[in-house]
Amino acid sequence: MAGFAATQLPSLTWILSTKTSLPCLLFPRKNPNPKPSTTIKRFLSSSSRSKLPQTPLKSSLITNTAEISERASTLREICEGHVPDHVLQRRCRLAEEVGFVLPTDVQRQSLPTLLSGRDCILHAQTGSGKTLAYLLLIFSVINVQRSAVQALIVVPTRELGMQVTKVARMLAAKPMEHEVEQKTCTVMALLDGGTLRRHKSWLKAEPPTIVVATIGSLCQMLEKQIFKLEAMRVLVIDEVDFMFRSSKHASSLRKLLTSYSSINDHQTVFASASIPQHRHFLYDCIQQKWTKSDVVHVHVNPVQPMPSRIHHRFAICSKNERHQTLLSLLQSDAPKSGIIFVGEQSEKSKKAGNAPSTTRTIEFLKTSYGECLEILLLEEDMNFNSRAASLSEVRQGGGYLLVATDIAARGVDLPETTHIYNFDLPRTAVDYLHRAGRTGRKPFSDLKCTVTNIIMSEERFALQRFENELMFDCEELSL
Numbered sequence: 050m051a052g053f054a055a056t057q058l059p060s061l062t063w064i065l066s067t068k069t070s071l072p073c074l075l076f077p078r079k080n081p082n083p084k085p086s087t088t089i090k091r092f093l094s095s096s097s098r099s100k101l102p103q104t105p106l107k108s109s110l111i112t113n114t115a116e117i118s119e120r121a122s123t124l125r126e127i128c129e130g131h132v133p134d135h136v137l138q139r140r141c142r143l144a145e146e147v148g149f150v151l152p153t154d155v156q157r158q159s160l161p162t163l164l165s166g167r168d169c170i171l172h173a174q175t176g177s178g179k180t181l182a183y184l185l186l187i188f189s190v191i192n193v194q195r196s197a198v199q200a201l202i203v204v205p206t207r208e209l210g211m212q213v214t215k216v217a218r219m220l221a222a223k224p225m226e227h228e229v230e231q232k233t234c235t236v237m238a239l240l241d242g243g244t245l246r247r248h249k250s251w252l253k254a255e256p257p258t259i260v261v262a263t264i265g266s267l268c269q270m271l272e273k274q275i276f277k278l279e280a281m282r283v284l285v286i287d288e289v290d291f292m293f294r295s296s297k298h299a300s301s302l303r304k305l306l307t308s309y310s311s312i313n314d315h316q317t318v319f320a321s322a323s324i325p326q327h328r329h330f331l332y333d334c335i336q337q338k339w340t341k342s343d344v345v346h347v348h349v350n351p352v353q354p355m356p357s358r359i360h361h362r363f364a365i366c367s368k369n370e371r372h373q374t375l376l377s378l379l380q381s382d383a384p385k386s387g388i389i390f391v392g393e394q395s396e397k398s399k400k401a402g403n404a405p406s407t408t409r410t411i412e413f414l415k416t417s418y419g420e421c422l423e424i425l426l427l428e429e430d431m432n433f434n435s436r437a438a439s440l441s442e443v444r445q446g447g448g449y450l451l452v453a454t455d456i457a458a459r460g461v462d463l464p465e466t467t468h469i470y471n472f473d474l475p476r477t478a479v480d481y482l483h484r485a486g487r488t489g490r491k492p493f494s495d496l497k498c499t500v501t502n503i504i505m506s507e508e509r510f511a512l513q514r515f516e517n518e519l520m521f522d523c524e525e526l527s528l
């Protein structure tokens with residue numbers, strides 16, 4: 050794609066301001082949920098009052114109790130006539146096994162809009178089922194008889210890519226009775242750390258219908274013109290705020306969006322649980338033509354970004370006592386499965402030849418924690434095979450304790466996780482939200498899940514700031 054390499058865009062207000070507070074701060078903390086009509090009006094009037102330049106915004110906002118699809122009560126009813134029967138059947142068979150009958154809020158609110166062909170910003174809590182929403186859209190538009198890539202899902206990490214690919218392949222698999230048909234939907238995982246030579250041959254010989262890609266690998270294919278955007282119908286950018294926040298990803302992403310915007314008959318979906326400054330983002334999307342002007346912002350739980358069934362706690366100790374405190378917490382909680390988040394090692398500490406905090410924590414737990422749980426490591430610096438091995442061991446069932454850096458904080462779906470421990474506090478409220486969101490991932494479950502912060506007294510202030518921004522309360526534990 051010649052356009053891909055050539056296009057340059059000015060930097061955007063939204064991208065510059067993503068590190069500021071969350072959109073929920075626009076609403077007073079103890080306010081009850083506004084009625085949908087009020088919220089829509091407030092959005093429109095505040096848009097017109099705001100300093101944003103005036104463009105003919107046709108975009109709209111859908112919030113919690115949106116009237117759309119109120120009558121449709123099951124996923125099948127919402128998708129019938131759009132999504133091929135074998136995909137819905139697949140869902141139903143799964144439904145019988147694990148209860149995927151009812152749509153989650155974000156699916157109920159977004160699917161009618163997505164299936165009508167409009168661009169969409171899926172802005173809903175962690176673990177709310179955004180992946181299935183955009184995958185059902187993709188299955189509604191692809192034509193497996195065409196030999197071309199028709200849908201592209203861009204993700205920030207290999208781990209998230211592997212997970213999305215797995216769900217897409219599961220939906221694409223046809224039941225036995227359909228196997229007489231010649232063509233099936235194929236899903237390629239074009240992810241960092243994969244063997245690009247093999248993908249190159251695959252793309253040239255028989256393009257897959259759906260590609261799930263990390264931006265680095267995708268750009269290599271686009272630049273060599275092995276991957277063409279021409280036949281694309283849907284582009285999804287998952288964890289969009291993270292992608293734009295990363296200096297490694299942002300400019301490639303802008304180029305991709307600009308190239309894609311010149312294609313006829315295309316649809317764009319952005320997804321994340323956190324879209325700071327979302328009105329700016331919406332505005333920029335329209336201005337840059339990354340979306341059509343009637344893009345819909347589906348904002349589920351706008352006043353409560355944190356899933357309510359997550360219970361938050363903190364324990365204060367001195368720096369030297371942190372491992373011991375973690376151990377005491379684990380012994381009293383006895384979690385079946387949990388994730389311990391540890392901060393990235395600083396460059397200074399690397400240069401000084403210190404062992405990373407992750408390694409020290411894992412060694413400590415292996416020698417002192419008696420429970421027979423798998424204790425595994427997941428961090429950026431590991432090679433891709435070790436990372437994959439850790440995650441697949443975790444997924445095999447039986448309990449686990451995963452010691453991880455923030456690489457595990459975005460999108461990774463380990464529904465059995467009941468306990469999160471912040472051994473080191475995250476840097477921002479957005480990071481806190483995504484770490485906490487690795488638990489509480491069974492949409493219709495009442496299971497209580499906890500996030501426990503191990504802090505030093507001087508960090509109480511930072512944690513309080515997260516509480517205010519994300520609107521949750523944290524209970525102090527006395528140890």
Ligand SMILES: Nc1ncnc2c1ncn2[C@@H]1O[C@H](COP(=O)(O)OP(=O)(O)OP(=O)(O)O)[C@@H](O)[C@H]1O
Binds near residue numbers: 176178490
């Ligand atoms: N309709 C449904 N009924 C029951 N479970 C569902 C349904 N839809 C999705 N799930 C399950 O909910 C979990 C979370 O879904 P998903 O990973 O799509 O969340 P997400 O909104 O993308 O979260 P994050 O923002 O953290 O990436 C998954 O285990 C998925 O299988």
